[in-house]
């Protein structure tokens with residue numbers, strides 16, 4: 137593989153920018169927000185150095201940045217933007233608008249706490265609160281995965297015509313330096329076909345978008361959007377398999393780690409998965425049969441994959457670095473719904489862990505595993521450190 | 522001014538405007554002057570209704586209907602994408618109401634103006650939120666009745682033309698439907714320019730202003746002749762040209778055709794006359 141890539145030392149955000157450069161995004165509307173800013177700064181540097189030909193639009197808000205992403209995409213060019221936290225909140229109206237318009241935008245969101253009060257800490261509530269906006273969602277745990285996933289996201293989004301957002305967490309991933317393989321342009325060109333949508337805003341075609349529709353048309357439109365979202369599961373699996381063929385790296389839409397004969401499986405997303413893998417290794421060494429389910433693709437929810445992994449497992453401990461007041465952790469809710477009716481399904485502990493960015497060490501996580509193994513789950517979520 | 526209107530048939534009959542609507546007339550001169558190699562952006566407003574419900578369209582050109590506050594940002598996305606594709610001939614035009622321009626859409630408009638994005642922005646100003654039942658906008662004039670200012674609006678109309686001039690964009694013009702040749706000429710002039718071009722079109726609304734079905738053109742002309750809405754153009758934030766201004770016609774002639782002013786006392790009519798005089802004087806100070 138080596139002659140077709142180069143290895144560099146970069147932080148997670150810069151790894152994302154390399155992915156965007158390789159995807160050759162043509163229009164990039166931007167608005168700064170910590171801890172996302174290094175992504176678009178790096179893209180600006182690429183542009184200034186002549187390494188990337190791109191229309192950078194310095195919008196006055198994330199709402200406008202997303203509005204411009206939608207129309208640029210509908211005009212038939214590949215677009216990218218990045219945001220976090222309050223920026224994503226401000227975009228909310230346009231997130232629905234983007235999926236409704238079937239615009240295959242790829243956006244990177246660096247997961248950060250939402251105010252008030254103000255904070256800059258890793259917490260996935262910002263993007264998880266957008267789970268119903270019709271965007272494909274991926275959660276990554278390191279810069280390499282983020283770079284690779286940005287490219288996979290373009291391939292999937294442009295095939296099913298839905299927008300995709302890719303996440304990693306504030307600082308733990310966004311600002312952590314690591315060695316990253318950057319594939320050569322020709323590898324990516326082989327992987328990502330030129331974006332040339334048949335339907336677009338073009339006077340030669342004359343098609344319009346967004347006009348008022350009647351109930352019947354609205355119904356059909358929503359149903360089609362749903363079907364496209366469903367089809368994204370298979371397309372995402374295929375995109376990942378294809379990436380493995382070209383680069384040797386793949387992640388799966390979910391990752392099943394040492395689940396053979398597991399009495400308990402830790403289920404989580406994002407950077408917590410790294411800590412959980414270490415915890416699983418430690419506990420396995422100590423003779424405890426424990427495994428990990430990392431949910432990477434969260435929208436569409438990988439229902440079948442999750443049921444396959446957890447069928448016959450007695451217990452699941454969900455760790456959510458996110459919180460929906462009134463229900464609890466997002467993954468906890470979704471997993472319980474996914475497992476409903478499974479004959480040999482597990483009982484599920486839902487732990488709110490690391491909410492607001494608090495540190496969760498492998499030692500602490502191992503203690504929770506022991507506690508979960510020894511107790512019956514509470515009906516609702518349980519607050520942990 | 523002796524301008525010969527040249528139209529390409531982009532706008533069609535059969536649209537859903539109220540019969541006698543000035544906005545439909547304005548849209549006709551805008552899109553028929555720009556021609557079919559144009560992409561339109563329209564936010565929620567009467568213009569969206571006039572554009573037509575899916576799958577129908579009153580315009581033979583692509584129209585993207587956006588959200589109320591996003592017109593200028595949406596137009597930017599299209600303009601930048603066209604540039605990225607190497608297309609330097611297709612025009613991008615926003616057609617938005619006053620609510621979508623003076624109020625909720627002002628932030629994105631101001632930003633696009635500051636960046637001097639390459640599109641034409643036409644504000645069809647009917648001085649209120651007509652689509653939602655005639656509530657006030659910041660374009661609603663002083664003392665006018667609306668559903669949300671039943672005793673008359675207490676503050677004056679925002680002077681958006683001057684705010685846009687202050688952005689020093691290549692072209693700002695005011696126009697109105699009672700002067701169709703002037704409107705068409707301004708659109709044709711804007712079409713040949715680059716950067717952000719802003720045209721503010723006063724478009725009397727039958728329902729919202731309380732007008733007789735055939736009163737649109739007359740009210741539009743009176744707005745100019747009384748000095749309430751002078752027609753002028755400004756290039757690069759500096760060069761002012763007056764096209765049509767006050768003929769000294771008393772403002773009361775303009776007001777008395779509109780039910781939204783029927784509650785006014787004599788003193789209030791005089792107040793509005795004094796305001797019109799002052800605004801007219803101020804504008805003249807900029808002309809020389």
Ligand SMILES: Cc1ncc(C[n+]2csc(CCOP(=O)(O)OP(=O)(O)O)c2C)c(N)n1
Pocket residue numbers: 565566567568588589590617618619620621622647648649650651652653658
């Ligand atoms: C974010 C948002 N808020 C409110 C509305 C409801 N709305 C639709 S049209 C409109 C009024 C628009 O007024 P204006 O721009 O002056 O256009 P007109 O209806 O007068 O043609 C409003 C408030 C909306 N579509 N979007």
Ligand code: SF4
Pocket residue numbers: 537538539541542543544545567647651652725726727728729
């Ligand atoms: S409400 Fe007024 S602006 Fe709207 S279509 Fe009717 S006359 Fe025209």
Ligand SMILES: [Mg+2]
Pocket residue numbers: 618619620645646647648649650651658
């Ligand atoms: Mg209006």
